[in-house]
Amino acid sequence: MLALDGSKMELSKRDRQILQAVVATYIQTGEPVGSRTVWRRYKLPMSPATIRNIMADLEEMGFFFQPHTSAGRVPTELGLKFYIESLLKKKPLPSKNKREIKENLKELRCEYDLEKVLQESSKLLSQYSKQAGIVIAPKFSRIVLKQIEFVWLNRHTVLAVIVGSTGIVYHRLIPNISKISQPNLNKFANFLNAHFCGMTLGEVKKRLIEDMKKDKAEFDAIWHRITKFSKRLLEPEKEDVYIEGTTNILNYPEFSDIERMKALVKAFEEKGIITRLLERTMEDARVQVFIGGEISVEGLDKCGIIASPYMQGDTILGSVAVIGPIRMNYAKVIPLVEYTAQVLSELL
Amino acid sequence: MLALDGSKMELSKRDRQILQAVVATYIQTGEPVGSRTVWRRYKLPMSPATIRNIMADLEEMGFFFQPHTSAGRVPTELGLKFYIESLLKKKPLPSKNKREIKENLKELRCEYDLEKVLQESSKLLSQYSKQAGIVIAPKFSRIVLKQIEFVWLNRHTVLAVIVGSTGIVYHRLIPNISKISQPNLNKFANFLNAHFCGMTLGEVKKRLIEDMKKDKAEFDAIWHRITKFSKRLLEPEKEDVYIEGTTNILNYPEFSDIERMKALVKAFEEKGIITRLLERTMEDARVQVFIGGEISVEGLDKCGIIASPYMQGDTILGSVAVIGPIRMNYAKVIPLVEYTAQVLSELL
DNA sequence: TTTAGCACTCCTTTTCTCCAAGTGCTAAAA
DNA sequence: TTTTAGCACTTGGAGAAAAGGAGTGCTAAA
Numbered sequence A, B: 001m002l003a004l005d006g007s008k009m010e011l012s013k014r015d016r017q018i019l020q021a022v023v024a025t026y027i028q029t030g031e032p033v034g035s036r037t038v039w040r041r042y043k044l045p046m047s048p049a050t051i052r053n054i055m056a057d058l059e060e061m062g063f064f065f066q067p068h069t070s071a072g073r074v075p076t077e078l079g080l081k082f083y084i085e086s087l088l089k090k091k092p093l094p095s096k097n098k099r100e101i102k103e104n105l106k107e108l109r110c111e112y113d114l115e116k117v118l119q120e121s122s123k124l125l126s127q128y129s130k131q132a133g134i135v136i137a138p139k140f141s142r143i144v145l146k147q148i149e150f151v152w153l154n155r156h157t158v159l160a161v162i163v164g165s166t167g168i169v170y171h172r173l174i175p176n177i178s179k180i181s182q183p184n185l186n187k188f189a190n191f192l193n194a195h196f197c198g199m200t201l202g203e204v205k206k207r208l209i210e211d212m213k214k215d216k217a218e219f220d221a222i223w224h225r226i227t228k229f230s231k232r233l234l235e236p237e238k239e240d241v242y243i244e245g246t247t248n249i250l251n252y253p254e255f256s257d258i259e260r261m262k263a264l265v266k267a268f269e270e271k272g273i274i275t276r277l278l279e280r281t282m283e284d285a286r287v288q289v290f291i292g293g294e295i296s297v298e299g300l301d302k303c304g305i306i307a308s309p310y311m312q313g314d315t316i317l318g319s320v321a322v323i324g325p326i327r328m329n330y331a332k333v334i335p336l337v338e339y340t341a342q343v344l345s346e347l348l
Numbered sequence C: 001t002t003t004a005g006c007a008c009t010c011c012t013t014t015t016c017t018c019c020a021a022g023t024g025c026t027a028a029a030a
Numbered sequence D: 001t002t003t004t005a006g007c008a009c010t011t012g013g014a015g016a017a018a019a020g021g022a023g024t025g026c027t028a029a030a
Helices: A005-010 A013-029 A035-042 A048-060 A077-087 A095-111 A114-129 A182-196 A201-214 A221-233 A246-250 A258-269 A271-283 A330-347 B005-010 B013-029 B035-042 B048-060 B077-087 B095-111 B114-129 B182-196 B201-214 B221-233 B246-250 B258-269 B271-282 B330-347
Strands: A132-136 A145-154 A157-164 A169-174 A241-244 A288-291 A303-312 A315-325 B132-136 B145-154 B157-164 B169-174 B241-244 B288-291 B303-312 B315-325
Touching (some): A013 A048, A013 A077, A114 A315, A114 A330, A132 A246, A182 A201, A258 A271, A258 B258, A271 A303, B013 B077, B145 B182
Antiparallel strands (some): A132 A241, A145 A157, B132 B241, B145 B157, B288 B303
16 A cells, blocks of 8 residues: 555645646656656746756655656656545536436436446446446345246256346356256245345345254255255356456557557456456445556556446445556546446446 | 469479478468578478579469568468468367367356356367467357246336257346236247247247237237237347457467557457457358458458357357467367367257 | 579668757856 | 756667678579
8 A cells, every 4th residue: 555644744835736747747648757848838936947856855755756867757656646636636527428428328227138238338438538448247146136036947957037126137057956846946936035035145145044054844855955056046157347448548658568568458358357356446435546556467557447336225236447547537537437336326 | 252273273293392381381480481491491302492483483373472572481361271271281189188178068068058168168269279269159040949938027127038949048128018917928938938949039030920910810919019029029139259368369479560469459359340250150061261351350460260150950050260360370270160169069 | 404602682680879858966046 | 045047967769870691583504
């Protein structure tokens, strides 16, 4: 974790002004920023020499670093973090964009599966941010059960259909099950629907196993056989993740190095990496920003991530995010991610 | 299409020998091949000068081209195609690999959804070929109907579950449906199961609409309301495609050019491109090879594709493929693709 | 018809030079 | 004491020039 608080106090108004100017310029240009440039762009009431001195001080404090002696300054991760947390003036998302996002998602929500909505969300995120948009589908165990049905497919296999209250539908094939009559299966389905509807699938799994242990008497041989497959039934499969617009990032010059580009593409190809990465953001119901080394994923070390969970009521279901170069336009993208998460939450 | 037949006749045995040697060397090294190199590697019973002359002839015929006057020769697409079709000695897949593929897929087939099998197939293809493995999921309309069920989710929405004979499961949310009682829905499901089981979903769709027109009398008001949603029910959604190992290709030096790499990654990101591309291969039940310009997809113009459909009985369901650099090891990869398609067909 | 020899071509790599941007330091000004 | 102007110095990058090497095509001899 980057320790900000210590240094924050020591910064004078002018220091912050220069920090702000340098970081903002760097975000725009992607190149080391010199004192003269800052002086010209911001028409600050001091000479380049003064700015140079301040920059040297800020470098000492760890906010900047110099690629080489005679180059301008590049903000360090600490510098960027401080900028994002203390100096950033967010630009609210234009209401035109807000409208587009809302209408787009609302329509899909009414017409189709939740999956379409999530996919479209990631597309919209990538389009508006011109970077990569990511949506993590609701975690299986956090889905609230709405309905469950069983169908025999053949002598050995039962198909279970689990419907979540968000409209998400899962199916599970349960093979090698000894014969249970369809009426009994229906009874079991009714039992589950009656007792567990409204709970999360995680709870259902736990409770189901507990209940069966407790009320052994009540559950006859048939129910017993069913336990075996209850576990399988509620086994989470791979978490789904929708990623769109990865190629947008490739256009930024910081990835025009072949090796770095390869590493980036690799990171995106293995979706598990992304899922695990965003799992972290699902603890806290606010927008979160990770940059560079904090991400600790090879290939993404020159990237920034803006992520926000989306919820159903009070429980966090999944997460939306934008990944871009570390010098992305946080002022614009943070509100975008925030709003998208909000709309998604409203639709659930 | 590349016209091979004309030139094929004119080639002497020695010409073919040189063609073979140059192409094989190029496939290994990826670099222009000179006369001396060929002479050394293959210990041919003639001098480099003779080889040079033959190479010049072959260049005239369009099999080679020279990046510049003082470089070796690179096979043209025509040259490669000729090599693949007439000179290639396929290396059968080692039986160890065969066993691994078969067992791996068989196990998943028994345990899980078809989707897992398809995904694993593409993983295996990519692993063994060290290139990108692709599997196109069965086309919705070609799936043979096994069973269909309906469940009311709420006042307005019906969930339809369609099970194909391959074990593939689809679900469709059908919104904005006027109230039909569950028993009537069940009647409808029974009707569908009784009449259409064993047909492909494409046929089912056609027949269903025809039948309803013909036997208007039989179908009362309820059935009529159902027609509306039958269409929606049998609407194919986006075709699924599994792509694995795209980053493998990036390691080949021919893609170390930044722009080319970007184009390649872009082509892979948009899965629709790949699907459309492989649709072509689903006409003919044999392994097919496309190279370079034939592919006519931006970004894939330096690539080769080896594709083979997989079938259920006599009908082609989908397609498996490997995409790699145009100079890939066709002798090894063709048998790999062939075998994977075969195993997949056996499992269906 | 084949082969050895050789001049020639053109790409690639390395080296060198030059230039611009930017710094840190020093001394003068406010 | 703080700020500013001036200046020498550093460094990476662009571009030119040079060196090196792989391979060709042609010619003349075998």
